[in-house]
């Protein structure tokens with residue numbers, strides 16, 4: 088409109104100029120071939136002006152005809168885009184407000200209005216997930232996972248959906264793809280760690296956890312404890328493949344990371360003993376006992392020393408626990424070996440001490456052995472037997488997550504699948520698990536115990 092107004096003003100100025108010139112005196116003669124015109128300067132100016140105006144008008148009309156449809160279409164497209172982004176915004180607001188149906192409605196409109204399918208797809212997928220329409224969500228995440236820019240967002244959606252569906256093989260595949268496409272994706276590390284554990288893929292689990300520790304995605308203490316468990320499993324795998332050298336390396340690292348991990352210490356010490364490094368082996372077991380007293384450390388200690396005589400074994404055990412000889416664990420151990428060595432006086436002193444501290448069933452069992460060793464005390468033995476039945480249970484390996492008992496330590500609970508949940512405890516005295524796995528993504532994996 089403004090352009091047309093300017094055009095008419097231009098024409099008006101030319102016309103007025105022409106009329107003014109036409110009224111001025113003076114003659115102009117134009118001769119062209121056999122044709123002669125005598126006229127005033129004003130008429131000539133008017134004719135030239137008229138020709139110029141016609142040329143301008145024709146040129147503008149041509150311009151409008153040529154570009155008009157494009158301008159019309161582009162303004163239409165801009166309008167659609169504006170509406171599309173408005174729908175998208177409203178969809179995101181609905182999603183944040185938990186209104187899945189509203190979000191889905193806006194997302195679908197946005198998807199039809201926008202040329203860019205990524206944003207619409209993402210919103211539809213998330214709204215569909217919120218609404219429980221998993222196959223719809225999956226379809227849109229799949230579309231995204233094939234498009235360069237949005238591939239990670241699509242894969243993340245597929246990954247999370249696979250986990251909530253319990254389809255851990257697919258989740259593993261999507262997670263690995265994410266790491267391949269975008270190695271600095273931190274969100275995928277811990278879930279992928281848990282998936283690798285569930286698959287018994289200890290080498291990969293180790294790799295992912297080491298990366299998580301480097302990137303501080305996991306708390307250092309928790310990460311180290313879990314890594315020690317993974318390295319223990321790597322060591323056991325290496326041993327099964329006959330590679331004692333590699334096994335020793337993994338177990339040494341496991342023991343260094345978590346000296347409280349009794350199984351790693353005992354297997355490591357046995358490997359050191361086999362390699363003729365007895366002093367180092369004994370030191371590892373002493374450290375293990377100091378941090379986390381367990382009878383298996385003492386057994387490995389005696390095996391390393393290769394002692395057969397019961398008296399020698401008692402003396403060695405006494406020395407082994409000498410750092411804290413009056414603790415319950417130390418007294419239980421020494422009383423057991425004193426009885427085996429028939430050191431009745433020693434055994435009685437230790438057992439008397441244990442009877443003062445809420446004794447467990449083993450103390451009463453040993454009292455029975457002690458009384459029966461002295462003829463004529465069978466009444467006492469019967470009383471200790473009765474007391475045993477109401478005593479607290481002896482320490483066993485318990486799952487800190489589900490409470491399942493087992494004779495042997497396990498990296499992962501057979502019952503509930505929780506990783507690192509084994510705790511050496513009296514039954515009914517389970518400490519609450521306090522590790523990485525209490526925030527587990529996968530329901531089948533819990534977390535590490537003490």
Ligand SMILES: [Zn+2]
Nearest residue numbers: 486489500503
């Ligand atoms: Zn369990």
